[in-house]
Amino acid sequence: MPAFACIFVPDFSVEAWLRAEPELRSQPLAVLEGKAPLQKVFAVNEKARRAGVTLEMTKPQVEACPGLALRNRSRLQEAAAHSALLDCAQSFSPRVEDAGCDTLVLDLAGLEPLFGPLPKIARALARRASDLGLKADIAVASNPDAAMLAARGFSGVTVIAGGKEAEQLGSLPVEVLLGGSFQICRDGPEAAQLLETFRRWGIRNLRDLAALPDVELSERLGQTGIYLQKRARGATSRTLVPVEPPLIFEEVIELEYPLVLLEPLAFLLGRLLEQICDRLGARALATQELRLELELQNGYEQDCHPEQARSVRAAKSLPRACRGDLGEPPHRDPASSGIAISARRASLFHRTLRLPVPLLDPKTFLKLLQLDLRAHPPGAPIVKIHLAAEPAQPRAAQNGLFLPPSPESEKLELTLARIAGIVGEEKVGSLELLDTHRPEGFRMQRFAPSEPQGRRGGEKDLRTESSRIGIRSGNSRTKEVSGRLKSYPSQNAVKSEFFRSLLKPCLQSTVCAELNPCSSQKQNDESPDDLVIALRIFRPPVSVTITMRDGKPAGITCPKPKEIHGEILWAVGPWRSSGDWWEQEGWARDEWDIAVQEEIGIALYRLVRDLLSGRWLVEGTYD
Amino acid sequence: MSCFPLFSNADVRRPVVATQPACWNIGVETLPKPSRFSAIPKLAGVTPASRLEVRAAPEMVSSGIRQMDALTGGLPRGCLTEICGPASSGRTSVLLAALAAATQRQEVCALVDVSDAFHPLSAAAAGVNFERLLWVRCGVHKQTSGLPQRHPSTALRANSVTEKDKYPKQMEGPVERALRVTDLLLQSGGFGLVMIDLGDVPLKIARRIPLASWFRFQRAVERTPTVLFVVTQAPCAQTCAALLLKVQKQSSAVGYPSLAKKLSADSSQPSEKNLSRKISPSHAQLLDELHIEGELLRSRLERKPVRSVTAVFTTKAMRIS
Numbered sequence: 011m012p013a014f015a016c017i018f019v020p021d022f023s024v025e026a027w028l029r030a031e032p033e034l035r036s037q038p039l040a041v042l043e044g045k046a047p048l049q050k051v052f053a054v055n056e057k058a059r060r061a062g063v064t065l066e067m068t069k070p071q072v073e074a075c076p077g078l079a080l081r082n083r084s085r086l087q088e089a090a091a092h093s094a095l096l097d098c099a100q101s102f103s104p105r106v107e108d109a110g111c112d113t114l115v116l117d118l119a120g121l122e123p124l125f126g127p128l129p130k131i132a133r134a135l136a137r138r139a140s141d142l143g144l145k146a147d148i149a150v151a152s153n154p155d156a157a158m159l160a161a162r163g164f165s166g167v168t169v170i171a172g173g174k175e176a177e178q179l180g181s182l183p184v185e186v187l188l189g190g191s192f193q194i195c196r197d198g199p200e201a202a203q204l205l206e207t208f209r210r211w212g213i214r215n216l217r218d219l220a221a222l223p224d225v226e227l228s229e230r231l232g233q234t235g236i237y238l239q240k241r242a243r244g245a246t247s248r249t250l251v252p253v254e255p256p257l258i259f260e261e262v263i264e265l266e267y268p269l270v271l272l273e274p275l276a277f278l279l280g281r282l283l284e285q286i287c288d289r290l291g292a293r294a295l296a297t298q299e300l301r302l303e304l305e306l307q308n309g310y311e312q313d314c315h316p317e318q319a320r321s322v323r324a325a326k327s328l329p330r331a332c333r334g335d336l337g338e339p340p341h342r343d344p345a346s347s348g349i350a351i352s353a354r355r356a357s358l359f360h361r362t363l364r365l366p367v368p369l370l371d372p373k374t375f376l377k378l379l380q381l382d383l384r385a386h387p388p389g390a391p392i393v394k395i396h397l398a399a400e401p402a403q404p405r406a407a408q409n410g411l412f413l414p415p416s417p418e419s420e421k422l423e424l425t426l427a428r429i430a431g432i433v434g435e436e437k438v439g440s441l442e443l444l445d446t447h448r449p450e451g452f453r454m455q456r457f458a459p460s461e462p463q464g465r466r467g468g469e470k471d472l473r474t475e476s477s478r479i480g481i482r483s484g485n486s487r488t489k490e491v492s493g494r495l496k497s498y499p500s501q502n503a504v505k506s507e508f509f510r511s512l513l514k515p516c517l518q519s520t521v522c523a524e525l526n527p528c529s530s531q532k533q534n535d536e537s538p539d540d541l542v543i544a545l546r547i548f549r550p551p552v553s554v555t556i557t558m559r560d561g562k563p564a565g566i567t568c569p570k571p572k573e574i575h576g577e578i579l580w581a582v583g584p585w586r587s588s589g590d591w592w593e594q595e596g597w598a599r600d601e602w603d604i605a606v607q608e609e610i611g612i613a614l615y616r617l618v619r620d621l622l623s624g625r626w627l628v629e630g631t632y633d
Numbered sequence: 634m635s636c637f638p639l640f641s642n643a644d645v646r647r648p649v650v651a652t653q654p655a656c657w658n659i660g661v662e663t664l665p666k667p668s669r670f671s672a673i674p675k676l677a678g679v680t681p682a683s684r685l686e687v688r689a690a691p692e693m694v695s696s697g698i699r700q701m702d703a704l705t706g707g708l709p710r711g712c713l714t715e716i717c718g719p720a721s722s723g724r725t726s727v728l729l730a731a732l733a734a735a736t737q738r739q740e741v742c743a744l745v746d747v748s749d750a751f752h753p754l755s756a757a758a759a760g761v762n763f764e765r766l767l768w769v770r771c772g773v774h775k776q777t778s779g780l781p782q783r784h785p786s787t788a789l790r791a792n793s794v795t796e797k798d799k800y801p802k803q804m805e806g807p808v809e810r811a812l813r814v815t816d817l818l819l820q821s822g823g824f825g826l827v828m829i830d831l832g833d834v835p836l837k838i839a840r841r842i843p844l845a846s847w848f849r850f851q852r853a854v855e856r857t858p859t860v861l862f863v864v865t866q867a868p869c870a871q872t873c874a875a876l877l878l879k880v881q882k883q884s885s886a887v888g889y890p891s892l893a894k895k896l897s898a899d900s901s902q903p904s905e906k907n908l909s910r911k912i913s914p915s916h917a918q919l920l921d922e923l924h925i926e927g928e929l930l931r932s933r934l935e936r937k938p939v940r941s942v943t944a945v946f947t948t949k950a951m952r953i954s
Binding site: 415416421425428429433437439440441442443452454457460462543544549610611612613614630632633 | 810
């Protein structure tokens with residue numbers, strides 16, 4: 011038997027505001043619409059209704075009501091609430107009809123094996139809507155129109171058994187049939203005329219309308235009357251018109267007063283993030299990108315309170331790097347970091363938070379946004395907050411007992427953000443070597459370690475077999491050198507040739523080992539260690555004075571670090587290199603390896619002569 | 634620890650422990666009744682030594698150097714390992730070897746570079762997988778891109794710039810930043826190897842690091858699979874280090890035979906000839922076979938050796954420049 015559920019949110023404009031400000035739920039609230047000073051009450055909640063506030067009252071009239079909260083109608087918040095309602099319905103059924111901003115109808119056919127019996131589904135719908143911040147009335151019936159009538163007429167959860175629609179709908183007032191989105195008449199006066207006609211006939215509820223004879227009703231009201239009577243009996247039948255809502259997850263808060271401090275902003279951001287994460291969770295999604303757009307107050311120094319103006323002036327007096335000047339936003343390479351900044355207009359402030367893995371933790375998001383805003387403050391009072399999340403499939407990770415430890419993604423992101431707050435965003439991350447011979451040809455990029463790869467079956471067999479015949483070192487060495495070849499930039503042919511010569515014996519040893527294990531074991535024993543002498547770089551290089559003798563450096567003097575001073579015991583070089591001469595930042599240099607006798611012993615340095623400037627620099631020390 | 638008042642004045646007059654000297658040696662059945670300890674308020678919460686938990690030996694992982702593994706047994710997980718030595722003693726080579734071994738085990742590693750002295754090409758030559766290495770540069774040189782300035786206006790070394798010029802926003806030095814970063818990394822967890830490179834930090838500054846910080850780090854990595862690896866010029870972590878290794882170059886008469894040979898061969902050739910070679914020797918190739926001596930100063934894992942235990946590592950040239 012077909013079953014349909016209807017989700018109806020009474021006083022939708024009020025509920026949209028209550029979703030944004032849940033603390034208003036305990037007090038009377040009226041939503042105004044219109045241009046000042048002609049604003050009139052558009053919607054009220056139950057407490058305001060009890061206090062005597064009715065629709066179409068003017069703002070001066072309702073301002074006399076004590077304790078009444080007034081809000082202007084916000085279409086953006088209503089759109090966000092409607093999207094949340096759609097997410098709530100979509101989390102249960104893919105066939106959802108959008109019957110209005112406050113009403114949705116969903117097809118429950120085939121859901122009982124998944125979610126249980128129909129009353130349980132209806133209660134789950136109400137609970138899910140409540141989790142999303144909306145108080146909704148739910149009705150389940152055998153046809154969409156009966157479900158809509160029941161949802162509009164009865165509060166709470168209503169389940170109408172099949173065949174009992176007329177009996178249960180009969181007590182509803184006849185206004186339910188024609189009110190709200192159920193208007194079948196194109197214009198308002200006709201609906202009013204119908205209501206007036208029913209009133210003159212003495213028809214007060216749907217039972218009275220359903221009891222009228224069909225022929226006489228048709229003679230007086232035509233097909234409209236017949237249709238209304240069928241609906242009053244709960245006997246209509248129609249096809250559901252499902253919609254495919256776009257995967258847009260956005261939340262907006264329009265502030266009554268501009269925000270100056272970051273703490274209250276974090277409070278509101280936390281609420282928005284929870285709403286977005288609830289919506290994403292309802293669709294079984296996560297997010298990998300958060301976009302924050304703050305609308306800033308223009309000319310705030312003239313309009314705002316003197317205390318606010320003082321705070322803003324204090325913020326403006328901060329260093330430029332500390333306050334995130336909106337006029338010239340600090341341009342950053344999006345590839346090097348997950349956070350990019352842009353400013354379309356002077357009154358908008360954008361921040362984008364990109365994550366390496368999809369996450370769904372509002373606390374993590376909030377902390378990341380807080381750290382980001384602390385590093386890049388908007389610099390002006392905020393009047394509107396717009397937060398959007400890019401949906402992504404949640405991460406599916408299968409941890410293994412024998413995999414090496416790795417940080418949790420949420421913790422790692424927070425740690426990286428905190429470290430970036432300490433040392434700077436450009437000083438934390440992983441390395442990427444550039445395809446250049448330029449000294450220090452690398453760049454920092456976002457640290458996002460991949461998941462450790464599990465041991466594959468073929469690899470396991472190969473390793474087992476290799477260890478049995480004793481070529482473990484050969485294999486690992488081959489892999490290591492192959493890895494180096496991958497990680498290195500493609501430089502000149504000399505180095506490529508060198509790598510090939512380095513790789514060749516390893517490959518040969520592996521092949522030979524398969525044929526003759528004894529010889530491979532012998533080779534492994536004789537294989538050199540992997541300890542590579544390392545260079546410690548001085549950033550920037552240390553300028554020194556060199557005394558030359560026979561074309562070679564013979565003495566070194568450095569004014570700053572006094573330890574680099576003395577006679578050069580030996581010097582080897584030069585190795586000349588140059589590049590980028592076709593660009594403005596060309597470079598040419600001679601490199602020497604020198605040993606200097608110092609107090610603590612012999613120290614090995616790399617000495618560089620910049621051929622363009624003629625300066626001698628100590629680039630680093632071998633250690 | 635020494636100032637903690639274990640006994641009150643009344644207890645000092647009547648030293649209970651001194652009158653019960655055999656309580657650690659007697660069997661369980663002859664243990665004094667708990668009422669004896671509980672009668673003394675200060676000792677009520679003291680766990681008898683016989684009931685102390687025996688700490689399991691830590692898991693050891695390879696340091697990437699065969700001789701060092703033979704000397705120390707590897708690097709202990711959940712412990713602090715300190716490598717000390719002067720400049721040009723091979724500390725960084727040991728660091729890179731350990732880093733390469735850890736990244737090849739697919740562990741996520743972090744390098745807290747206090748002086749911004751990390752050389753990526755050396756690390757690449759050592760076999761470090763950069764994808765699994767988090768590099769935190771706590772140095773003072775403000776440079777947005779990895780490319781160097783063409784003409785540095787002033788000769789600056791890591792710690793020669795005034796703090797005011799360097800960090801108008803955060804008035805703290807690189808060492809303080811490094812300690813904070815290390816705290817965050819250790820508390821985050823999940824790293825297989827966390828390295829603090831204090832190799833270029835002057836000894837007087839490194840020794841100002843409070844012992845409480847090292848204790849905190851030790852406690853943070855305890856019972857975790859993280860290896861905390863510190864490189865210094867001289868021992869700083871003191872008793873917090875479970876393994877303390879001192880590295881130094883062997884004396885020049887012993888340590889540079891091949892170097893002297895190559896040097897003599899090279900000196901017979903004019904310098905310009907090096908430039909005209911079709912395949913020039915790799916950079917620093919003359920530093921091949923540099924002998925580094927590692928001496929085990931302290932290890933909690935084994936009894937202190939009667940005499941100094943050393944091992945000699947031999948380096949090979951860095952093939953990439």
